[in-house]
Amino acid sequence: MTTSIALLGTGLMGLPMARRLLGAGHRLTVWNRDGSKAAPLAGDGARVADSPSDAVNGATHIITMLTDGAVVAHVLFETGVAEAIDSGATVIDMSSIQPSQARAHAERLSKLGVFHLDAPVSGGTGGAEAGTLAIMAGGDREVFDNASAVLGAMGRAIRVGPSGAGQLAKLANQAIVGIAIGAVAEATLLVSEGGGDLEAFRAALAGGFADSTILQVHGQRMQANDFAPRGRVSVQIKDLDNVLIEARALGIRLPLVEAVRDRFVRLMNELDGGNLDHSALFVELLDLNGRKPAPRV
Amino acid sequence: MTTSIALLGTGLMGLPMARRLLGAGHRLTVWNRDGSKAAPLAGDGARVADSPSDAVNGATHIITMLTDGAVVAHVLFETGVAEAIDSGATVIDMSSIQPSQARAHAERLSKLGVFHLDAPVSGGTGGAEAGTLAIMAGGDREVFDNASAVLGAMGRAIRVGPSGAGQLAKLANQAIVGIAIGAVAEATLLVSEGGGDLEAFRAALAGGFADSTILQVHGQRMQANDFAPRGRVSVQIKDLDNVLIEARALGIRLPLVEAVRDRFVRLMNELDGGNLDHSALFVELLDLNGRKPAPRV
Numbered sequence: 001m002t003t004s005i006a007l008l009g010t011g012l013m014g015l016p017m018a019r020r021l022l023g024a025g026h027r028l029t030v031w032n033r034d035g036s037k038a039a040p041l042a043g044d045g046a047r048v049a050d051s052p053s054d055a056v057n058g059a060t061h062i063i064t065m066l067t068d069g070a071v072v073a074h075v076l077f078e079t080g081v082a083e084a085i086d087s088g089a090t091v092i093d094m095s096s097i098q099p100s101q102a103r104a105h106a107e108r109l110s111k112l113g114v115f116h117l118d119a120p121v122s123g124g125t126g127g128a129e130a131g132t133l134a135i136m137a138g139g140d141r142e143v144f145d146n147a148s149a150v151l152g153a154m155g156r157a158i159r160v161g162p163s164g165a166g167q168l169a170k171l172a173n174q175a176i177v178g179i180a181i182g183a184v185a186e187a188t189l190l191v192s193e194g195g196g197d198l199e200a201f202r203a204a205l206a207g208g209f210a211d212s213t214i215l216q217v218h219g220q221r222m223q224a225n226d227f228a229p230r231g232r233v234s235v236q237i238k239d240l241d242n243v244l245i246e247a248r249a250l251g252i253r254l255p256l257v258e259a260v261r262d263r264f265v266r267l268m269n270e271l272d273g274g275n276l277d278h279s280a281l282f283v284e285l286l287d288l289n290g291r292k293p294a295p296r297v
Numbered sequence: 298m299t300t301s302i303a304l305l306g307t308g309l310m311g312l313p314m315a316r317r318l319l320g321a322g323h324r325l326t327v328w329n330r331d332g333s334k335a336a337p338l339a340g341d342g343a344r345v346a347d348s349p350s351d352a353v354n355g356a357t358h359i360i361t362m363l364t365d366g367a368v369v370a371h372v373l374f375e376t377g378v379a380e381a382i383d384s385g386a387t388v389i390d391m392s393s394i395q396p397s398q399a400r401a402h403a404e405r406l407s408k409l410g411v412f413h414l415d416a417p418v419s420g421g422t423g424g425a426e427a428g429t430l431a432i433m434a435g436g437d438r439e440v441f442d443n444a445s446a447v448l449g450a451m452g453r454a455i456r457v458g459p460s461g462a463g464q465l466a467k468l469a470n471q472a473i474v475g476i477a478i479g480a481v482a483e484a485t486l487l488v489s490e491g492g493g494d495l496e497a498f499r500a501a502l503a504g505g506f507a508d509s510t511i512l513q514v515h516g517q518r519m520q521a522n523d524f525a526p527r528g529r530v531s532v533q534i535k536d537l538d539n540v541l542i543e544a545r546a547l548g549i550r551l552p553l554v555e556a557v558r559d560r561f562v563r564l565m566n567e568l569d570g571g572n573l574d575h576s577a578l579f580v581e582l583l584d585l586n587g588r589k590p591a592p593r594v
Contacts, residue, residue, distance in 0.1 A: 099491060122505045134505045136498075158501040161493040168491040169498050172484035176507035179480035179553075186476070186551040187469035190540065193547045194396060194465040196458040201433075201466050204455040208419045208431045210473035212509040243487065250490045252586045254483040256476070259556060289549045 003027065005150060006059035008052050008075055009095070010038045013121070014065035016128040017094070017154050019044055023131075024153035031055035053080035061150045062091045069097030076105060087113035090147055094135070094154075096120045096239075099164035099171070099246055102138065106163040115143040118163065120170040121155065124230070131155060136173070138165035171246055174239035175257050177231075178278070180214040182260045185282040187215075188222045189289070198223040218279035225293045227276040227283065236278040237264045300324065302447060303356035305349050305372055306392070307335045310418070311362035313425040314391070314451050316341055320428075321450035328352035350377035358447045359388045366394030373402060384410035387444055391432070391451075393417045393536075396461035396468070396543055399435065403460040412440040415460065417467040418452065421527070428452060433470070435462035468543055471536035472554050474528075475575070477511040479557045482579040484512075485519045486586070495520045515576035522590045524573040524580070533575040534561045 003026055007018050010032040021028050022044050029047040031054070032038035042048050049055035052075050056062050062085060066072050072095050076082050085091070091109055093102065093116070102118035109116045117139035127133040133155030137144055144159045151157035160169045187210075191201045202219050205211050221227065240261035247254050260281075267284040268274035276283070283293055300323055304315050307329040318325050319341050326344040328351070329335035339345050346352035349372055353359050359382060363369050369392050373379050382388065388406055390399065390413070399415035406413045414436035424430040430452030434441050441456045448454035457466045484507075488498045499516050502508050518524065537558035544551050557578075564581040565571035573580070580590055 122502070122507070134501055134503075136501045138493075158497050159494075160488075160497040160501050161491075165488075165491065165493040168488055168493050169501055172487045172493075172498065173502055173505065173507040175487065176480045176484050176502075176509075176512065179483070180477060180507070180509070182553045183473045183476035183480070186553055187473050189549060190469045190472065190544060190547070190551065191457075191462075191465055193549055194458075194462065194543065196435075196462040196465050196469075197456075200455050200457040201469065204431055204433045204457050204466055205419070205470055205473075206431075208470065209510050210419070210470040210477070212473075212477070213506050215473065246491065247487060250487070252486060252490055254487065255560075255582075255585070256479045256483055256553070256556070259553070263552075285552075288552070 003061060003149060004059050005029070005061045005063060006031070006049075006055040007063045007065065008055060008081075009065040010041060011065065012125055013128050015041070016125060017063070017065060018046060020128070020131040020153050021150070022046060026150065026153065029055045029059065051079070053084040056081055056085050058086065060086070060089050061147060062089060063150070064091065064093045064095055066095045068095065069101035071095075072097055072105065073101065077108065082109060082112055082114070085112070085114050088115075090115040090117065090143055092117045092119050092147055092150065094119050094121055096170055097167060098242055099167040100249060102167045103164040106139065115140070116163065117143055117147060118166040119151065119157065120166055122170065122173055123155065127155060136160050136166040136169035138167065139163050168246065171239070171243045174236070175243045175254065177214065178236055178240050178260045178264065179256050180212055181218055181278055181281050182263070184215050184219045185222060185285045188219055188282060189285055221277060221279040222282040227280040229275055229277045231278045232274070233264055233268055233276050233278050233280060234274040237261065237268060240264065300358060300446060301356050302326070302358045302360060303328070303346075303352040304360045304362065305352060305378075306362040307338060308362065309422055310425050312338070313422060314360070314362060315343060317425070317428040317450050318447070319343060323447065323450065326352045326356065348376070350381040353378055353382050355383065357383070357386050358444060359386060360447070361388065361390045361392055363392045365392065366398035368392075369394055369402065370398065374405065379406060379409055379411070382409070382411050387412040387414065387440055389414045389416050389444055389447065391416045391418055393467055394464060395539055396464040397546060399464045400461040403436065412437070413460065414440055414444060415463040416448065416454065417463055419467065419470055420452065424452060433457050433463040433466035435464065436460050465543065468536070468540045471533070472540045472551065474511065475533055475537050475557045475561070476553050477509055478515055478575055478578050479560070481512050481516045482519060482582045485516055485579060486582055518574060518576040519579040524577040526572055526574045528575045529571070530561055530565055530573050530575050530577060531571040534558065534565060537561065
């Protein structure tokens with residue numbers, strides 16, 4: 001069976017993902033609500049569709065890369081898309097949405113004979129351009145296996161469980177990132193207040209038990225007082241809120257997520273930090289300690 | 298000048314460190330309070346001394362690898378060692394002690410014309426055997442440079458600042474480790490309660506922003522319910538207490554360290570977990586959520 005892919009949502013992430021799919025030799029139709037963001041892909045060999053239901057016509061794999069669960073639900077179920085998808089085709093939702101929403105979408109599509117994978121990603125626009133995204137997939141193993149050539153063009157895909165598990169893994173990923181930023185902020189404050197050299201500190205820890213990308217990358221941003229947004233505080237809060245919604249649904253408490261979430265909220269509401277990079281939790285910690293950030297290096 | 302090294306304390310860490318020094322061709326004298334632990338090194342070419350003051354006689358570099366600050370102070374200043382050290386020699390204290398103690402030792406030795414580096418390590422017995430320890434050194438740059446051949450035989454040494462900064466970096470290292478274990482515990486609980494595959498979850502995150510040695514190593518221990526001690530809960534608490542003592546001395550608060558420290562204490566006092574591996578913070582989180590650990594895999 002020839003693979004024919006539709007990609008709905010050619011924003012910051014979807015655009016480079018589309019280019020990776022074309023580069024791997026896939027037949028691709030794209031659609032975006034703001035058509036001007038999809039138009040450039042015509043030059044790369046994509047067909048640019050006028051409507052999402054037109055885009056999915058005849059596709060074996062339908063990739064959605066949209067803002068949130070509400071937008072995914074709207075595009076799939078309120079624009080004629082679900083009905084226009086061929087029976088036996090697979091929807092691969094790579095947007096970051098709630099696990100419960102992903103499971104609901106899988107169920108609704110299943111009644112139409114359409115398969116579903118939730119497959120959110122980590123790695124940002126750099127990973128999307130390089131085709132090195134970490135793809136966390138939830139759904140039936142057979143459906144996952146049948147989508148491997150499509151997913152493989154965009155990154156390293158691993159099936160982490162049944163429907164919804166991909167979104168759950170993404171939430172757990174975001175929980176670790178948020179708490180790790182808090183840990184690195186405290187280590188950075190301790191070393192700098194004690195007169196240590198922060199750059200040498202990070203170099204000394206490289207490769208050890210306390211090392212992480214967050215230590216090296218976000219720790220450097222804290223030292224440089226450079227909080228231009230790559231991962232925005234407001235988005236980090238949305239992610240942690242989603243973690244806590246899911247935790248409540250599962251009947252569990254996650255005390256560190258709760259504590260860090262409240263501090264990101266304080267950073268946004270009391271310190272006007274909503275549009276800063278999430279490494280600016282360091283600024284909140286400084287404030288908590290009656291200290292001001294050093295002048296920008 | 299020929300390097301002649303004395304190493305005081307040939308325990309779990311000091312013994313393989315001594316072997317690395319001998320392997321690098323250094324002349325080495327060793328001493329240990331329980332002499333039976335030093336005796337085997339005679340077979341590797343070390344001179345085994347009867348007393349610490351005998352051991353340091355004529356040494357250009359004196360390495361201490363002892364239990365804590367009190368023991369280091371006792372051996373250096375109450376057994377005749379400080380007076381027996383040649384003027385111009387360097388004491389390299391690789392024990393993990395308080396930064397304030399390290400600064401005090403440096404000052405006292407300085408009055409005798411003896412140099413001092415605090416140079417605690419990370420990497421465990423495996424790193425000591427392989428000569429790949431992460432060595433975080435505090436002290437004057439010249440003194441550090443003059444000790445580079447000695448330190449280089451045991452691992453990768455980086456000067457992180459003036460006297461005390463090595464100990465400070467080690468504390469910051471331990472703070473990150475403790476909080477990271479808490480983060481991985483919450484991610485692990487979330488994924489497992491939501492029906493995800495934990496092994497696939499860790500594989501999916503490998504190389505990404507949320508990845509760390511703690512996720513891969515301690516996350517696996519949590520999944521396997523395998524809490525045989527490598528890093529003991531009681532030691533993790535001692536480390537975090539030392540972090541908080543130093544933070545108080547600096548006039549700062551570290552809220553995540555405080556929160557995680559209290560939970561390790563609860564694990565020790567209420568759940569009898571003092572002798573478990575520090576990854577057993579997962580057991581405390583399970584208990585907090587009214588859940589029991591799965592049977593040992």
